[in-house]
Amino acid sequence: MRSQVRQLLVDLAESFWLLPALIVALGLALGEGLVDLERSGLIPAWLLDGWLYSGGGAGARTLLGAVAASTIGVAGTIFSITIASLTLASSQMGPRLLSNFTRDRGNQATLGVFLGTFAFSLIVLRAVRGSDEGAFVPHLAVTVSISLAFLCIAMLVYFVHHMATRINVDTVIDLVHAELRQSISRLTTEEAGPDETAPSWAAADRACHPLQGYLQQLDDAWLADWARDKGVDLRLTVRPGHYVFPGTTVLESSQPVAGLEQALVTATAVGGRRVATADLEFAIRQLADIAIRALSPGINDPQTANAVLDRLGAGLCELAGRHLPNGMFRRDGRVVLCRPAVTYDGLADAMFNTLRQNAERSASVLIHLVEVIAAVAAAEPRPDRHRTLRRHVDLAVAAARRGDIEPDAMQALMDRVAAFDAALRA
Numbered sequence: 410m411r412s413q414v415r416q417l418l419v420d421l422a423e424s425f426w427l428l429p430a431l432i433v434a435l436g437l438a439l440g441e442g443l444v445d446l447e448r449s450g451l452i453p454a455w456l457l458d459g460w461l462y463s464g465g466g467a468g469a470r471t472l473l474g475a476v477a478a479s480t481i482g483v484a485g486t487i488f489s490i491t492i493a494s495l496t497l498a499s500s501q502m503g504p505r506l507l508s509n510f511t512r513d514r515g516n517q518a519t520l521g522v523f524l525g526t527f528a529f530s531l532i533v534l535r536a537v538r539g540s541d542e543g544a545f546v547p548h549l550a551v552t553v554s555i556s557l558a559f560l561c562i563a564m565l566v567y568f569v570h571h572m573a574t575r576i577n578v579d580t581v582i583d584l585v586h587a588e589l590r591q592s593i594s595r596l597t598t599e600e601a602g603p604d605e606t607a608p609s610w611a612a613a614d615r616a617c618h619p620l621q622g623y624l625q626q627l628d629d630a631w632l633a634d635w636a637r638d639k640g641v642d643l644r645l646t647v648r649p650g651h652y653v654f655p656g657t658t659v660l661e662s663s664q665p666v667a668g669l670e671q672a673l674v675t676a677t678a679v680g681g682r683r684v685a686t687a688d689l690e691f692a693i694r695q696l697a698d699i700a701i702r703a704l705s706p707g708i709n710d711p712q713t714a715n716a717v718l719d720r721l722g723a724g725l726c727e728l729a730g731r732h733l734p735n736g737m738f739r740r741d742g743r744v745v746l747c748r749p750a751v752t753y754d755g756l757a758d759a760m761f762n763t764l765r766q767n768a769e770r771s772a773s774v775l776i777h778l779v780e781v782i783a784a785v786a787a788a789e790p791r792p793d794r795h796r797t798l799r800r801h802v803d804l805a806v807a808a809a810r811r812g813d814i815e816p817d818a819m820q821a822l823m824d825r826v827a828a829f830d831a832a833l834r835a
Contacts, residue, residue, distance in 0.1 A: 412626035416678035419626075419686050423512040432521030433528045440532035443550040452549055462551040466539040469551050473537070476558045477530035483561065484523035487568060491516055494576050502581055502699050509584050513575065519568040526557040578713055582699060586720040588685050589692035590727060596689045596751075597731040605737055607747040610642060612661035616670040618679060621655045624648065626678035626687055629738055629746060635676075637740035641666050645748035648736070650688035653679050689751050693759045696720055704767045704774065714768065715777045721760045722781035728756070729789040754797050761801050769808045772818035776825055778805050783829035795833055802829050 421427055446452065452461075462469065495510055510516065533554060538545040574580055627649050636643045642663040647653060660673045685691045696717050703713035736750030761778065768774035779802055786798050809822050 412628045412676055412678040415628075415686075416626045416680065416684070419684060423508060425511040425517060428514065428517040429521035429524055432518070432525040436525030436527075436529035437532055439553070440529040440550060443553060444533060444536045444547045447547045447549050448545070461548040462546075462555065463548065464546070464551075466537050466544060466546050469537045469546050470534060472551060473530045473534040473554055476554050477527050477534065480523045480527040480530070480558070480561055483565060484520060484527065487520055487523060487565075490568075490572060491520075494572055497576055498581070502578060502702060509581065510575065515567070515571045515575075519564045519571075522557075522564045523561055526554070526561055529557060530554050578699070578703075579716060582696065582713075582716055582720055585692055585695045585699070586723065589696065589720070589724050592685055592689050592692055593724060593727050593731070596687070597728065597733055599731060601732045605735070605744065607644070607737065608642065608744055610663045612644070612658075612663070614662040614665045614669055615658045616660040616662075616673045617656055618653045618659045618673060618677065619670070620679040621653055622679040622681050623683045624651050624653055624677060625680045625682075625684045627748075628676045629748060632672065632676040633738035633740055633746040635672050636745040639666050640664075642744070643746045645746070648749040648751070650683055650690055651749070690756065690759045693721070693724070693756065697760065697764055700764045701767050704764075704771060711768075711771050711773050714764065714771070714774045718764070718774070718777055718781045722785050725757070725760070725785040726788045728753075729785070729791075729794075753794050757797050757801060761804075765801075765805055765808050769812035770814065771812075772809065772814040772822070775805050775809050775812075775814070776818065776822050779822060779825040779829060783825060783832045786829060787832040787835065798829075799833070802826055 462472075464472075491510070498510055529550075533547055533550040536545065536547055536550075624647050627645075629645075632643065632645075644661045646657075646659055646661070653659060660669060662669055683691045683694075700714040700717035702708060703710040703717070733751050733753065736748045737744050738746040761782075765775070765778060768778070782798050782802055782805075786795060789795065789798070806822065806826060809819060814822075
């Protein structure tokens with residue numbers, strides 16, 4: 410259950426509607442509260458005479474109506490601009506990056522301020538009374554409405570600047586790279602775990618997941634505690650980011666045990682999309698998607714692909730000196746749960762394979778690929794990871810030969826390979 414709750418909180422944090430809804434609720438509460446405050450007579454007379462709105466009921470109605478009408482109209486324009494930006498981002502950088510725009514707090518806050526001002530003005534407008542109705546003008550609330558109108562002007566200027574910046578591909582790359590850095594910090598460790606292999610045993614009981622989709626959250630610590638309490642050993646066949654297919658075995662037990670499927674459902678959250686909170690490869694694949702689209706014949710932008718390579722190389726440099734969990738969970742001195750683990754080979758393949766395959770005829774991208782790998786090799790102390798990097802350098806050279814790039818570019822590529830070898834020797 411904790412996995413489902415955790416994923417629900419992630420979905421709420423990334424939703425587009427939550428912050429605007431909270432700001433609208435705040436506007437309604439603020440409007441009602443200020444009207445009640447003025448009716449109570451607690452506002453000092455000197456404040457009413459010198460600083461607040463001093464007009465009559467007709468003027469207050471006109472002013473509040475103008476603020477409400479203009480803010481809801483501009484809010485519609487803001488929504489239209491956001492949709493147009495999403496369409497542009499989807500066509501040029503890939504639909505998987507749309508979540509970076511929808512969860513952007515700047516977009517949400519701008520829309521929320523306009524809608525909140527609209528709601529505030531309406532709730533105050535209904536309280537204004539003319540002389541024939543028992544005159545009442547909420548001077549403080551009308552003044553706040555004027556102030557909110559000026560705030561909306563500032564937010565509109567900010568929104569135009571913000572959207573012009575956010576649809577820039579370099580900004581999007583930086584945002585995804587920041588997500589990758591957070592995943593590396595959260596899902597890797599500074600200390601190496603015990604170097605052990607999974608115990609071998611024949612599965613006596615198996616469980617399938619009643620749902621299908623991507624494994625979004627996994628509470629492996631709770632599942633290991635459950636296995637210890639039941640006296641069994643468990644083996645998962647999937648990890649966060651894998652797709653759970655209907656009718657396939659997801660969890661195996663060394664002995665028959667009651668409640669195995671229920672334990673699987675409790676410890677996992679399955680949904681229709683991958684998320685970055687527990688999936689280290691998700692941000693990597695987002696960056697790779699940007700590069701692949703940049704290398705497509707319709708766009709043909711190798712500079713964007715090189716910018717992506719720089720961030721991927723920076724991610725591997727941050728991974729230097731850190732350790733990937735091995736997927737083994739011990740309780741009381743024995744391994745009670747094992748699951749597939751993310752490996753350095755798998756991360757490097759996710760970073761470079763599809764990008765290299767789409768860059769066979771782009772000499773500049775292949776040259777920069779080897780340059781980036783050489784920089785990573787200079788920062789990485791582990792020989793086993795050097796072998797992975799060496800493999801990708803060899804694959805880049807093979808791709809260049811298949812692409813039949815010009816001799817000068819091939820010589821430049823081989824010079825970078827020599828620099829890579831020098832980095833390994835150093």
